[in-house]
Amino acid sequence: MSFGALSLLPPLLAILLALATRNVIPALFCGVWLGATMLAGYNPATGFYNSFSEFIVPSIGDEWNATVLIYCGLFGVLISILQRTGGAHAIARAISRKVASARGAQGATLGLGMLIFFEDYFNALTVGSVMRPITDRMKVSREKLAYIVDSTSAPMCLLGPVSTWVVFVMGLIGTQMSSMGVSGSEYLLYLSTIPLNFYAWLALGMIFFIVITQWDFGPMARAERRARDTGKLMEDGAKPPSDTEAMSLHAPTDTAKKRNMLVPIAVLLVMIPPLFLWTGDYPNNDLVTAVGNADGGKSILIATMVAVIVGLSMGMAQRLFDFREAMDIVVEGIKSMTLVYIILALAWSIGSVTSELGTADYLVTLTQANIPVSLVPVLLFLIAAVVAFTTGTSYGTFAIMIPIAMPVAAAMDLPMALAIASVLSGGIFGDHCSPISDTTILSSAGSSCDHIDHVRTQLPYAITAGVAGIVAFFIAGVTATIWMGALAGVATMLVIALILRSVWQPTLASGRA
Numbered sequence: 001m002s003f004g005a006l007s008l009l010p011p012l013l014a015i016l017l018a019l020a021t022r023n024v025i026p027a028l029f030c031g032v033w034l035g036a037t038m039l040a041g042y043n044p045a046t047g048f049y050n051s052f053s054e055f056i057v058p059s060i061g062d063e064w065n066a067t068v069l070i071y072c073g074l075f076g077v078l079i080s081i082l083q084r085t086g087g088a089h090a091i092a093r094a095i096s097r098k099v100a101s102a103r104g105a106q107g108a109t110l111g112l113g114m115l116i117f118f119e120d121y122f123n124a125l126t127v128g129s130v131m132r133p134i135t136d137r138m139k140v141s142r143e144k145l146a147y148i149v150d151s152t153s154a155p156m157c158l159l160g161p162v163s164t165w166v167v168f169v170m171g172l173i174g175t176q177m178s179s180m181g182v183s184g185s186e187y188l189l190y191l192s193t194i195p196l197n198f199y200a201w202l203a204l205g206m207i208f209f210i211v212i213t214q215w216d217f218g219p220m221a222r223a224e225r226r227a228r229d230t231g232k233l234m235e236d237g238a239k240p241p242s243d244t245e246a247m248s249l250h251a252p253t254d255t256a257k258k259r260n261m262l263v264p265i266a267v268l269l270v271m272i273p274p275l276f277l278w279t280g281d282y283p284n285n286d287l288v289t290a291v292g293n294a295d296g297g298k299s300i301l302i303a304t305m306v307a308v309i310v311g312l313s314m315g316m317a318q319r320l321f322d323f324r325e326a327m328d329i330v331v332e333g334i335k336s337m338t339l340v341y342i343i344l345a346l347a348w349s350i351g352s353v354t355s356e357l358g359t360a361d362y363l364v365t366l367t368q369a370n371i372p373v374s375l376v377p378v379l380l381f382l383i384a385a386v387v388a389f390t391t392g393t394s395y396g397t398f399a400i401m402i403p404i405a406m407p408v409a410a411a412m413d414l415p416m417a418l419a420i421a422s423v424l425s426g427g428i429f430g431d432h433c434s435p436i437s438d439t440t441i442l443s444s445a446g447s448s449c450d451h452i453d454h455v456r457t458q459l460p461y462a463i464t465a466g467v468a469g470i471v472a473f474f475i476a477g478v479t480a481t482i483w484m485g486a487l488a489g490v491a492t493m494l495v496i497a498l499i500l501r502s503v504w505q506p507t508l509a510s511g512r513a
Helices: 004-021 024-039 044-061 063-085 087-096 102-115 120-137 142-159 164-180 186-196 198-213 219-230 244-249 259-279 287-293 296-317 323-335 338-357 359-370 373-391 394-411 416-433 438-447 451-479 482-509
Strands: none
Touching: 004 024, 004 338, 004 359, 004 373, 004 394, 024 044, 024 338, 024 394, 044 063, 044 338, 063 087, 063 120, 063 164, 063 259, 063 296, 063 323, 063 338, 087 102, 087 120, 087 259, 102 120, 102 142, 102 198, 120 142, 120 438, 142 164, 142 198, 142 219, 142 416, 142 438, 142 451, 164 186, 164 296, 164 338, 164 394, 164 416, 186 296, 186 416, 186 482, 198 416, 198 451, 198 482, 219 451, 259 287, 259 296, 296 323, 338 359, 338 394, 359 394, 373 394, 373 416, 373 451, 394 416, 416 438, 416 451, 438 451, 451 482
16 A cells, blocks of 8 residues: 555654654654554554554564664663773873863863763763863863863764664664665664764864864853953853762762773773674684674674673672672663663654655655755755754654665665764754753753853854764765765865854954953
8 A cells, every 4th residue: 555645744743743842752652653543544543552563562572673672771781880880080080180281171071072982971971070170170161161071972972883872873774774675784884874974073073173273263262261361160140050960870989990991891892893703604704794794783782791791890899889789780770771762662663664654665756856866965964953953862863864864875876874874963963052952961960061051152163063064965975975075074164163263253352252
């Protein structure tokens, strides 16, 4: 049965409800219910029943999806262990001893943010709270601290080889590959998106540029001058959010060791390549074939499990907690991923619904008739940015957009990695600009910065990188080459930044800022 344009209704309903309610869970469920109702002859009662019996329950019970849910839980456990053992704080203490200037404090914050690439919440809360005394001492404004924290947390989670974001996106990619009949490793496909994630790279590049040159512009220039000249780290009347939760989550002891974070993460990263070869039946298969046939989900699951065991063993050996407390950490870590479980299950379900309705086929036909292939990455980027900005969630944006982007890319002969990277970049860009984004809020909390001041001062930097990202995706779409898109993006970002600084500096000097 062909639904034609009506097949767009479930994903459109999900997007519109997500924008209206700012909550992606009921939006995704309503999209599933509407699609199931359409497939049931427009009977809403049967559609409600079928939502569970034919889509949600089978999605959770699928072997690949179950693997994703398990290693998501294990990642939650690993993050809880790293929080409890305090390795990040020990690293920050070592860094603080070598910081002697405002530029050094900002660079150290950037470095720590890049090191904690495996979880955005942990990054935002940890980096902000442990670096704040150092940046305060060097008269770095709280707005600048919050900007560096916010603009490293989400990008690094998608540029690192393993993170909670990676396992989430892998779950979406793997399910879509299966439904499309595409062979290969979902993890390798994800890795191929990393060089193409232009906004994430440009956002990081923007921080490097600002930290090295100290050429601030926009409201951030005023905040930095205020901190430097008057010692006021925040605006008069600023109301920083409480970071009590951030501090309680990371209550490290003075005896915490740097190895408490470095060793488990090293174990995780070192184990993935041999596990890829093992699950790819090496040496019975040659190296290339083994990597191509590898089971990325199970490889990461086993590596994460070993890292969890190592982290728990180190914590108990140092008497930071006993065996009973270690089991409590395991339970709490799994519980911390509950929201991810729900979003993933509903994302898989709405993907199955739209597949049954023929949504992707209709979109492909529509796109081929009206839109040049070179513009598709830009459109995916912009749509994902709007959804993320208005909903405040990158996860929800990915869940809605990836099942649409991949079939469109396949039908239009667009590189699959480029289409996925467009969605990932757009989601991060919208997240950075949104005042209701969870990572933006947590960055304000961890940095103890007035939330509105953080959003206001970060926005010009995010928009600069965002415009450069649009140019990068357009050029990459036209030329089909990564390096030309990247060069165009970097050049655009630097030109915009230099123009804005040249405009802002005279205004700041005249006292009208």
